[in-house]
Amino acid sequence: MAKESGSVDRLRPSLRPVRAGNGFEEALEQILQVVRLGLVPDGGRLPAERELAELLGISRVTLRDVLKVLQEQGLVESRRGRYGGTFVLTRTDSPGEAELRRRLAAVDLEDVLRLREVLETGAAGLCATHGLTDEGAERLRTALAATHEAPLPDYRRRDTLLHLALAELSGSPSLAAQYAAVRATVNDLLDCIPLLVRNLEHSQHQHTALVEAVLDGDPEASRAAMREHCAGTAALLRGFLA
The missing domain is CATH 1.10.10.10 (Winged helix-like DNA-binding domain superfamily/Winged helix DNA-binding domain)
Structure with missing residues (x-):
């Protein structure tokens, strides 16, 4: 026994x-x-x-x-x-464990997660506060629809494009550039953990609530939706990698 x-x-x-x-x-x-x-x-x-x-x-x-x-x-x-x-079960190192350790050694996970949250919630709040042009609103809706239609292997790329669109529509080129850099690091970390259907379905509900709040011009709801979304991703990364 x-x-x-x-x-x-x-x-x-x-x-x-x-x-x-x-x-x-x-x-x-x-x-x-x-x-x-x-x-x-x-x-x-x-x-x-x-x-x-x-x-x-x-x-x-x-x-x-x-x-x-x-x-x-x-x-x-x-x-x-x-x-x-x-x-x-007794855990044994897989062939990818060495690569995982190499990636983690080069990253301060908590710093990356905190910076991501600050930039993302800031971008969402700015988009909602200042409003989007018709072209910007359509770009955001299109990016959201693309994530809903994404096949599993392409999901993270389309998810990235949605978040980049928000950063770029914030009206701050510096914020967008900072976010692009931190998102590249986040994606490197996400590549180290599995795609979980339950999490992706939840993320899609969060994306929809986020975009609706931005288009409604509600900065408080936009920031809250983004903060909760970032927290979900952070929980997975900490669980698998911390």
Whole structure:
């Protein structure tokens, strides 16, 4: 029989209720950190789904989506039966681990994430405050529609083009140039983590709310929508890479 991880109480300092806006992403971040920090040892069992869901403040449906991602990444496995549950697997370096470590060594992850949030929320607020021309509004709508129509392999490119459009429409060439540079770094990091359908669907809802707020000329709602969107991406990057 596999060794036990112990009571859920052992994990309480590391697991906390997630915020409503990015429940899936933040729950995934927290459980990834528990696994990657070795708080549950190789071969150890995670707490029962009911306990984990209650601790994180999410539904069991959302938790199962999170556990599915961990299984697909080879970090845990699900076993049935009397001694069943979700067990942490022994992790071995893949051929891409060296490249991942090289990329991370050259980047201050928290600095990149904070700068991205400042630039993106600023651009969204400026677009909403000063308004867009008819041409600018149509460019933004077209970029949004392109993300909705994107096949999975092309999603990140079209997502980047939407965010670049917002930065360029802000009216500040300096902001747009700074954002282009930081987005290139963000994309390098995103290339190190998997595309998650649940996250992409959520991102699309956030994109739509963001563009609607900008076109409505509501800077506060635009900044809030962008801030929440950036937080979701940050949670995934911290979970997989921090």
